[in-house]
Amino acid sequence: MVTDRDYGTPDLGTIRRALTLAGRAPSVHNTQPWRWEFDDNRLRLYRVQHRQLSVADPDGRQQAISCGAALDHARLAFMSLGWFTFANRIPDAHQPDLLAVLEFRPWHGALNQTAARVRAIAVRHTDRLPMAPPEDWPTVLDTLRELARPHHVTVDEIGAEHRRTLIAGTEHATALHRHDRAYQQELDWWSAGSGSFDGIPAAARASVAEAERVGVGRAFPSPPYSNRRPDLDDHSRLVVLGTAGHSPGEWMDTGEALSQVLLECTHRGLASCPLTHLTESEATSTMVADLLPHPAVPQVLIRIGTATREGGRAPTPRRTLSDVFDHSTTESGSTRENSSSR
Template sequence: MTTPLTPQEAISTTELRAVVEIACRAPSLHNSQPWRWVFENGVLHLYADHGRVGHHTDITGNEVLLSCGAALNHLRVAAAAAGWQTSVDRFPTPKNHDHLAAIAFRRTAEVSAHDRELREAILRRRTDRLPFAAPEPWSKTERELSALCHHFAVDMDVIDDSGRPALADASRQNEQHRRDDASYRYELLWWTHHGDSSVGIPPAALASSAEASRVDVARDFPAYTSGDRAPQVERDRSKILVLSTFDDSRPNVLSCGEALSRVLLACTAAGLATCPLTHMMELHSGREAVRRLTGRHAQPQVLVRVGRSVDDVSPAANTQRRPISDTLEVL
């Protein structure tokens, strides 16, 4: 039997709000933030909100789960840095598939420097869509990222230079196919030209035509800005990671989102720039092309470009998030 927490050991509403607010810095498809938090009787519940994502983009619903998995791991990182140990019961309500996790908190004795470093990485991390310089040195970083993924039962592969042309070609074909999909294009325009600054992707976070032309694996976003913020990078030299799971079961996809969070934060802490990519997972042909390149039977869930951003480029401001009052309900 679990020992009940005393008032001094229980997390307060104020502390909880601060932790959830940081967790909501997690990346999500088009900054849709498809999650909902409910705090009741000392337990925080995470729910998927599929209504926040366009169904012509996230056809399978996997991208909502990936986003929520990233938010769940961000929450655990933020809690640890604030002095709270978390225990997670995933999918606690079998008849409610959108009830993804129930999180309990217990005061911990100390906060490590690593906990604080990851929390700071949450605050600094952003999706960078510009071309990258190579992330050298790489071998040690690759081993560390692979070990992080293994902890979540997620496979990580790196597409090397020999596989890059085939991946780039498949990415272009994927995007060309969707140019005739009016519903998909409408959703993309809606998320990149949104009147509410707390959702969607602001123009400054998108690449200009000149910048996008040098990134060979990317979603074909509209270009709302001109100019070139990284002219010295003649082509994108990022490493491209593929995170895959045994199957498309909800627990495995959620876990992949948690692994994605840790990969992004580890890269940020190491001074590397990142850009998660899911466009090739939305069509069967794109996903199969990625699977052929990894040589695995596993299901690819997300790509991540990892590299070094140009030193003299001022980083864009972090994309805004919805007010905490919109995402957290305290009962």
């Protein structure tokens, strides 16, 4: 039986350490569309509406997946710092931006693989360059499936015999958007014009020469010419995270599973690249679904492989904690707020 004494609340320093790690979560176009509030009792996760991709993601699906990944990063970080979190997901229909409310209980159990995934947070990054095949792939795939299963998310591989179909789908998606001015402006903004703490810098994007050797990837504005890994064509494995339906809760589930999958790959020394461009339109999403071994709604594709680490690459930028975290506490009947970022 759980009693009140089994519960507690982390101190503010612990909250800040955990959320700093959570800020390294992957997000579509590195929009980092989340905000946290802590009232000395509960921690609340909100989506930030103005960071939603209004053209590429009008329903907020990719935004919810991004926030789900941040939620899982935070829960892993808290566990490594001695706190188990209970997450009440999407708790209030009257507050559509409120995605989860976290309550805490001291955690004294073994960390098992959690500590390894937490260590992976700081070094995980999206690799858009060609990759060599991953080692020990059957074991890796089995592990990824086990990690996604508690989130009600399936992990299915799309075999090499279907890669040409996915490349054709990528070419189709690129053609659909080539003359869409609003889409291209949005893409340009998050590729170059958004600021120094978000978006996708040139070093994290593939040049035309590099992208041609990958085939399956979103067409970002091309950075200056480069030809990294010049002798390598892409031999990554392609997996799909799928759900039973298409609901905000399942999108959040997908984000949590995505976090687990990417951190496990990083822990194993593998490179990864999550892709959502083929699940943005009904036509390409249906094409991907037809390649799966069972009925599922494809949410995210992931390329997984082995890659050399290019020297001199700076980490992809992240917003400061003060931009994404609000702390409020009641003192003598009044409310004090810090780090307001609204």
